[in-house]
Structure formats: C-alpha cells, structure tokens
Amino acid sequence: MSEVIVITSGKGGVGKTTTTANLGVGLAMRGKRVVLVDTDTGLRNLDLLLGLENRIMYDLIDVTEGRVPYKKALVRHKKYDNLFLLPTSQVKDKSSVNPEQLVRLCQELRKEYDYILIDCPAGIEQGFKTAIAGADCAIVVTMPEISAVRDADKIIGELNRADKESIKLVVNRIRPQMVEKGDMLDMNDINDILSIDCIGQVPDDEKVVTSTNRGEPVITLEDSVAGQAYRNIVGRICGEEIPFMDFPKDSFLQRLKKLLGM
Amino acid sequence: MNDEIVKIKGTKTGLLLSFTQGFDFDTIEQDIREKLESGSGFFTRGTVIQIAPDALRKDDQARLKRLFSRYGVLFRTTDPLAAVQKTREQPNPDRTASEEDAQQMVVVNRTLRGGQEIRTKSSVLVCGNVNPGAQIIAGGSIDIRGTCRGMVHAGAYGNSKAFVIADHLMPMQIRIANLIARSPDEMEKTEKAERASIKDGQIVIEPIER
Incomplete structure (x- = not known):
C-alpha cells in the first residue's frame, strides 16, 4: 500500500522542506521506495537540502505539461538508490500546476513507490491547494511560537475543509531550556489548541543548519538529537510505537534532584 | 478500536453513525442504548444523528428513531452530501x-x-x-x-x-x-x-x- 503524504505548515520557515528531506531519507534508509515531490514552484529548495541541484534535468512542470514522462524528471539520490526527487521549476510560478495534474501524477507514482512525500509551499493559496489535492494524509509542521501555532490551526481547518481526515503534527525547533523557563510554548499548550495527533517533537539543533548547507539531511547523523527525533518520526510513520524523547526538562523528579544537587 | 459495534463520526451538521458489519440489530440497539444512558456527552438534547439511508432496514430505523427521541435526540436518514449543502446556506x-x-x-x-x-x-x-x-x-x-x-x-x-x-x-x-x-x-x-x-x-x- 503506497501512501501520499503532504508536508505543510501555513507559515513559512518552520521547517517543511527540512522535514520532507529528513523523512524522505529516513524512509529510504529503512528500504522503502520513496519519491519526494517539491511543489514550491519558483522557490524550490528541496534539491539543495538533498545536494541534488546539479543533477536536475527536467522538472515538475515538464511532467505535468506532458513534455517528458515523470521517470525522466526523477533525480535519484546519491547514496540511497530507492530515494527519488521530483524537483519543481525555479522560473515558473505556482499557477503552472493545477490540482488535477498533481492528482494524476500521484496516481501514477503510487504504482511504483511506497511513500510519496509532497513538500507544500507556505500560505493557503493556489500552491497549497494544489499540493494537498492528491494526498491521503498530511503532516502539519509547526514551531513553539504563537504565530506558527495560529497558522497551523488555520491550516488544519483548511485541511478539514478539503476532507483530509488523517492529520499529524510535528513540532519543530523546540528549545528545551526556554520551555523549562516558561519562555516558550510547551507541548501541552500546543496540543491544547491544535488537538491533533502529535508524531514528532524535534529539538532545535545547530547540526540541522550545518547539514543543510552540506546537502546531507541531519537524520543521517548518529550523534544529533534532531536526527534522532526525525528517526523516531519515521518509525511512527511506519506504525511503530515509540515514546517521545526526554528533553532535559520539567520532570518533577529531575527538578528535585537538581535542587538537591544530585 | 476495531471491535466497536457503532462508530460515531462528527460531521458539519451532526453525528453520523455507521455500523460494523456482522452484528445483528439487537446488539446494535443495545450498544446505542448503553451509550445514551452513560450520558457520555455525545448525545446532548437537540443533537442531530444521521445514518446512511441503506445502513439499516426500514423497521429497524423506526425503532432507532423511537429510542433516540426518548432522549431528545433527532434522528434522520440523509445522505451526507445533502446535509453539507444545507449548511452552506x-x-x-x-x-x-x-x-x-x-x-x-x-x-x-x-x-x-x-x-x-x-x-x-x-x-x-x-x-x-x-x-x-x-x-x-x-x-x-x-x-x-x-x-x-x-x-x-x-x-x-x-x-x-x-x-x-x-x-x-x-x-x-x-x-x-x-x-x-x-x-x-x-x-x-x-x-x-x-x-x-x-x-x-x-x-x-x-x-x-x-
């Protein structure tokens, strides 16, 4: 059974593309056949994060307009043979693809791949509507920040309106120290408002930036906390029960121990 | 959760009931009665309950309607599409x-x-x-x-x-x-x-x- 998952957020800069790249690599590491579709036409980034920019020959627009079969446009990942990227165009804009075209493309991709991850553009306009059209389920990425949570709420409402039933939450860029001090929204606050199933809590990690610049998603780094968090999300997508990571914060016993100097 | 006899799903106009295949109507009715009596907050007075028109036989539908009306719940058989359009007005x-x-x-x-x-x-x-x-x-x-x-x-x-x-x-x-x-x-x-x-x-x- 193949699954089409759209990764979306409403607000820009919360880590949709980073999440897409990491989950794609993570699923491929588990031997799944994965294709990543970038729908952020005109502002494409997914190829950079995967280090595949120099291998792009054709793009999404060429495929949806029927100039080439999709197989020609797919870029195979350097390390993982079963991971493919369908990049989008950097010169065209969002109006170049319509929802029907993407639905048709997803139907074709389903025949060959286990997971089709769609990287959605920010916003709730045409590009968003196109990106979610073919998806079975959605992953909403947000940050512990009121504007990001507010936009995530709006996006969940929009997804409901489009009859997407299965919506999961990933909270990105958590800074445990700030949460502990009460300077940042904690998971309870976020779950309280969004009230959807959370499948990931990713701490803020400098290694995300360095690995992005190198074009190797952080999930491949064994010693990174963010990488571990992404590996856990991949496990949960595959149906495993994985407890959430313990960030160094707020358990009563820990605070007591700290207080007693233990 | 697969062994639930009656599934309840929220829709834009009310609650939509669906039934797991393989249970007879008495079991279904018993299950609904328990849910109503437990006062779980699902079935507040004035709630509109819907089922798909072909989910139950006519006389069974009538029995359910009587059961619900005792608890002040409105029971309808409508196709979900018509219900959605109504809310758009x-x-x-x-x-x-x-x-x-x-x-x-x-x-x-x-x-x-x-x-x-x-x-x-x-x-x-x-x-x-x-x-x-x-x-x-x-x-x-x-x-x-x-x-x-x-x-x-x-x-x-x-x-x-x-x-x-x-x-x-x-x-x-x-x-x-x-x-x-x-x-x-x-x-x-x-x-x-x-x-x-x-x-x-x-x-x-x-x-x-x-």
Missing part, C-alpha cells in the same frame, strides 16, 4: 432574529479553528474548542463544551438577554448584543465553567456549576 444577517430563532440551536460537533466562522440567527452549541481567530456570531446564546479562545458574539441582532457559557471561557472578545468586553492582557486558564451575560448595562462573567 448563509442566513441573511439583515433580518432581525426573533425569539423563535433564539430557541433554535445550531450544533457544531467539531473544534472551530482560526479563520472559521459560524454565523446564525439561532443559538449555538459547540462540542469542541473555539480556537483563537475563530468567530461565532449568534442571534441567540452560545454554549461551548470546551475551551473558548476565539471571538464570540451572542445576541448579535439585539437580544440583550443572550449569554455565553464555556467550560473554559477565555475569549479574545465577548460581545453580547451591542456591548463589547475584551480579554484581560494576562489570560489565566479558568478551572470552572463560566457564564457571561449582561447585568446593569455591562458584561459580567461569573462561575457556574454544570
């Missing part, structure tokens, strides 16, 4: 709401999220939260079984006897008839259900039992 806001309208109730069985709006001449019952950025504008009163963080306007067409009740009442603004109260700048989560109404020409919030 926007009430005309220019018309002033009568007493009769305020006695009617719109039931919202989901969380209202940012940017979503309920606008009606009648009263509103929300089984879910009202999130920041959401709006309810009602001719009658508003009852929220959940946390209210959005903007609520009761008695929007001039009914100053209208009120707002919520399990946790912490909205951006409360408007009743032609009065407005805004939230304090430091919001605290309330432990008790509260009721906002007009007393002596201003909006007053007081805790209630429920």
Whole structure:
C-alpha cells in the first residue's frame, strides 16, 4: 500500500522542506521506495537540502505539461538508490500546476513507490491547494511560537475543509531550556489548541543548519538529537510505537534532584 | 478500536453513525442504548444523528428513531452530501432574529479553528474548542463544551438577554448584543465553567456549576 503524504505548515520557515528531506531519507534508509515531490514552484529548495541541484534535468512542470514522462524528471539520490526527487521549476510560478495534474501524477507514482512525500509551499493559496489535492494524509509542521501555532490551526481547518481526515503534527525547533523557563510554548499548550495527533517533537539543533548547507539531511547523523527525533518520526510513520524523547526538562523528579544537587 | 459495534463520526451538521458489519440489530440497539444512558456527552438534547439511508432496514430505523427521541435526540436518514449543502446556506444577517430563532440551536460537533466562522440567527452549541481567530456570531446564546479562545458574539441582532457559557471561557472578545468586553492582557486558564451575560448595562462573567 503506497501512501501520499503532504508536508505543510501555513507559515513559512518552520521547517517543511527540512522535514520532507529528513523523512524522505529516513524512509529510504529503512528500504522503502520513496519519491519526494517539491511543489514550491519558483522557490524550490528541496534539491539543495538533498545536494541534488546539479543533477536536475527536467522538472515538475515538464511532467505535468506532458513534455517528458515523470521517470525522466526523477533525480535519484546519491547514496540511497530507492530515494527519488521530483524537483519543481525555479522560473515558473505556482499557477503552472493545477490540482488535477498533481492528482494524476500521484496516481501514477503510487504504482511504483511506497511513500510519496509532497513538500507544500507556505500560505493557503493556489500552491497549497494544489499540493494537498492528491494526498491521503498530511503532516502539519509547526514551531513553539504563537504565530506558527495560529497558522497551523488555520491550516488544519483548511485541511478539514478539503476532507483530509488523517492529520499529524510535528513540532519543530523546540528549545528545551526556554520551555523549562516558561519562555516558550510547551507541548501541552500546543496540543491544547491544535488537538491533533502529535508524531514528532524535534529539538532545535545547530547540526540541522550545518547539514543543510552540506546537502546531507541531519537524520543521517548518529550523534544529533534532531536526527534522532526525525528517526523516531519515521518509525511512527511506519506504525511503530515509540515514546517521545526526554528533553532535559520539567520532570518533577529531575527538578528535585537538581535542587538537591544530585 | 476495531471491535466497536457503532462508530460515531462528527460531521458539519451532526453525528453520523455507521455500523460494523456482522452484528445483528439487537446488539446494535443495545450498544446505542448503553451509550445514551452513560450520558457520555455525545448525545446532548437537540443533537442531530444521521445514518446512511441503506445502513439499516426500514423497521429497524423506526425503532432507532423511537429510542433516540426518548432522549431528545433527532434522528434522520440523509445522505451526507445533502446535509453539507444545507449548511452552506448563509442566513441573511439583515433580518432581525426573533425569539423563535433564539430557541433554535445550531450544533457544531467539531473544534472551530482560526479563520472559521459560524454565523446564525439561532443559538449555538459547540462540542469542541473555539480556537483563537475563530468567530461565532449568534442571534441567540452560545454554549461551548470546551475551551473558548476565539471571538464570540451572542445576541448579535439585539437580544440583550443572550449569554455565553464555556467550560473554559477565555475569549479574545465577548460581545453580547451591542456591548463589547475584551480579554484581560494576562489570560489565566479558568478551572470552572463560566457564564457571561449582561447585568446593569455591562458584561459580567461569573462561575457556574454544570
């Protein structure tokens, strides 16, 4: 059974593309056949994060307009043979693809791949509507920040309106120290408002930036906390029960121990 | 969860029941009766229950209808599509709401999220939260079984006897008839259900039992 998952957020800069790249690599590491579709036409980034920019020959627009079969446009990942990227165009804009075209493309991709991850553009306009059209389920990425949570709420409402039933939450860029001090929204606050199933809590990690610049998603780094968090999300997508990571914060016993100097 | 006999799904107009294959009607009826008697809050009075027209035999449908009516629940067989279209009809806001309208109730069985709006001449019952950025504008009163963080306007067409009740009442603004109260700048989560109404020409919030 193949699954089409759209990764979306409403607000820009919360880590949709980073999440897409990491989950794609993570699923491929588990031997799944994965294709990543970038729908952020005109502002494409997914190829950079995967280090595949120099291998792009054709793009999404060429495929949806029927100039080439999709197989020609797919870029195979350097390390993982079963991971493919369908990049989008950097010169065209969002109006170049319509929802029907993407639905048709997803139907074709389903025949060959286990997971089709769609990287959605920010916003709730045409590009968003196109990106979610073919998806079975959605992953909403947000940050512990009121504007990001507010936009995530709006996006969940929009997804409901489009009859997407299965919506999961990933909270990105958590800074445990700030949460502990009460300077940042904690998971309870976020779950309280969004009230959807959370499948990931990713701490803020400098290694995300360095690995992005190198074009190797952080999930491949064994010693990174963010990488571990992404590996856990991949496990949960595959149906495993994985407890959430313990960030160094707020358990009563820990605070007591700290207080007693233990 | 697969062994549930009766599945309940919230829709835009009410609750949609579906039945797992392989159970006879007596089992189904028994299960529904238990749910009704447990008072789980699912079936409040005035809730509209729907089933797919072909889910049950005609005489079984009639039995269910009798069972539900004893608990004040409306039972209908409609195809979901027709139900959705009905909610799209926007009430005309220019018309002033009568007493009769305020006695009617719109039931919202989901969380209202940012940017979503309920606008009606009648009263509103929300089984879910009202999130920041959401709006309810009602001719009658508003009852929220959940946390209210959005903007609520009761008695929007001039009914100053209208009120707002919520399990946790912490909205951006409360408007009743032609009065407005805004939230304090430091919001605290309330432990008790509260009721906002007009007393002596201003909006007053007081805790209630429920």
